[in-house]
Amino acid sequence: MEGKGWQDRFIIWRMRHISERQLLIMLAVVIGILAAIAAVVLKTSVHYLEGWVRSVPVAQLGNWVFLVFPVIGILITVFYVRSFVKDDISHGVSRILFAISRNKGVMKLHNTWSSIVGCVFTSGFGGSVGMEAPIVSTGAAIGSNVAQATRLGFRRTNLLIGCGAAAAIAAIFKAPIAGLIFSLEVLRLDLTMTAIIPLLIATAVGAIFSIIFLGEGIEFHFTLTDPFNHVHIPFYILLGVITGLVSLYFTWMNGHVESGVKKIPHPYARVVLGGGILGLLIFLFPPLFGEGYYVMRDLLSGQPEQLLEHSLFGYIADSTGFIFVGFMILVLFFKAIATSLTTGAGGIGGVFAPSLFMGGITGFVFSRTTNLLRDSHISEHNFSLVGMAGLIAGVIHAPLTAIFLIAEITGGYELFIPLILVSSISYMTVVYFRPHSLYTQRLAEKGQLITHHKDKAVLTLLNVENVLETSFDKVAPDDTLGDLVKVIARATRNIFPVTDEENHFLGLVRLDDVREVMFDRSQYDTLEVRSLMIQPRATVTSTDSMEEVMEKFRSSGLWNMAVVDDGQYKGFVSRANVFNIYRKMLLEVSEE
Secondary structure, eight states, X not given: OHHXXXXXXXXXXXXXXXXXXXXXXXXXXXXXXXXXXXXXXXXXXXXHHHHHHHHHIIIXXXXXXGGTHHHHHHHHHHHHIIIIIOSOOOSHHXXXXXXXXXXXXXXXXXXXXXXXXXXXXXXXXXXXXXXXXXXXXXXXXXXXXXXXXXXXXXXXXXXXXXXXXXXXXXXXXXXXXXXXXXXHHTSOOOXXXXXXXXXXXXXXXXXHHHHHHHOSOOSSOOOXXXXXXXXXXXXXXXXXXXXXXXXXXXXXXXXXXXXHHHTSSSHHHHHHHHHHHHHHHHHHOGGXXXXXHHHHHHHHTTOGGGGGTTOGGGGTOOSSSHHHHHHHHXXXXXXXXXXXHHHHTTOOOBSHHHHHHHHXXXXXXXXXXXXXXXXXXXXXXXXXXXXXXXXXXXXXXXXXXXXXXXXXXXXXXXXXXXXXXXXXXXXHHHHXXXXXXXXXXXXXXXXXXXXXXXXXXXXXXXXXXXXXXXXXXXXXXXXXXXXXXXXXXXXXXXXXXXXXXXXXXXXEEEHHHHTTGGGOGGGTTXXXXXXXXXXXXXXXXXXXXXXXXXXXXXXXXXXXXEEEETTEEEXXXXXXXXXXXXXXXXXXXXXX
């Protein structure tokens, strides 16, 4: 109680001395600092652990150690999650979207650190995933918990979640513009003047603190040796289509492999099978080890031959012919499987870095193949870089994020035109076949995805429990008309659910249907409720989305519908109550 009292006194003091706008700016600074610290801790820990793991095979055992280390990392992660966290911490960005759409922006406190620990073991030991989703989840959880501590409303809570996520992206990539756009494009925050300043401040603070701890160097050093040539525009257009198709492959493969591995009932059996196959793939294709940033650096620096190092294919291929192109295509193909096996087996990580990896290889394979087949030369460096943007745009359905992220992390601002072309075309190619991204597919299928459309956003935020009314007097089927009249006399509603002793819903009695017979005293002791009740034209369940509820109201013409779960009566939803709550929620969501 003392803690609550102190918190209440602080909130009262704050309301008297600090405006809400000032508070949001102050909290944005705090969240930016905390998110940057989390990003630095994660990135540094993975870097040193991965460096140690990589030093072992070079010094002693060659590639054979790759068969074991990924399994060890996933095993430690699964043990840690099951023994200490005891909660699902996978699919970080999807969980943020779920918190915004269905949980009033509330994220558990352990999310501020649990994903970091899991990702360190998974990625550091060679799991083929990225650090971005865990750090974005961590930043969002920091924002959510800060908002809960200061008791801000739903809209402000979502804004601070966006600040945390944006600051995390800004910090781990040193890319503040990409962090801002990510929150607007992926987390679907509204671009208002109230929101834009805290988001800008959070991303700037996150990037600044990351630079303080990690230095000013960009993630991937890129030197433009071949300026953009408009003659190559047709090739960039074709690359956009190809990266879109590769994005579709990645998304499809991720869903099928991950769901297939998760069908194995025992969690440690999943680790052995999924981790074992992953280790075998890394043994055969060492570039699949870890998040793959070193692969992207080799491609952008013009040293693709480095990818054959420690690979069995190095004995039969060099970096100049079609055999090397075939090797890279196999790496591209198996990267999607390796990433899916890692997360399906229980590892913690995201698809951001694998998307960059596959995009870089797609651009390289396309440009190298083109150069081998024709006399003219197109830049392999440029196409590798632009391909990274194409896969990000296609996989997470965020073309703007892709454009500015690649420009910021590589310094490739001179290639804005091809970045725009490839990202846009890749995105359009993907959405033609698949309207939702990896992050949003599951939520969209359940009607739990919030959008920028205000009406749909409000319906998404509402659920049956929000509008459930329980102030209806129940009657039993064996009750007589006299018993029913006594209930009607004290009731405030004109509908009476009929239930048995076990609360099973049997039907309902409407006052309009018994108005005449209720004055016939001769039937008070002989006429039973079961003779008066009717079966409603429609009922709903607690798990129905509000769009489904509104459709049932429209098609049935009813003003009240019973809520029935597995035969059990829960209450009623009414049009009037839904519209009242809808209007209140719409005001909150639309507030500037």
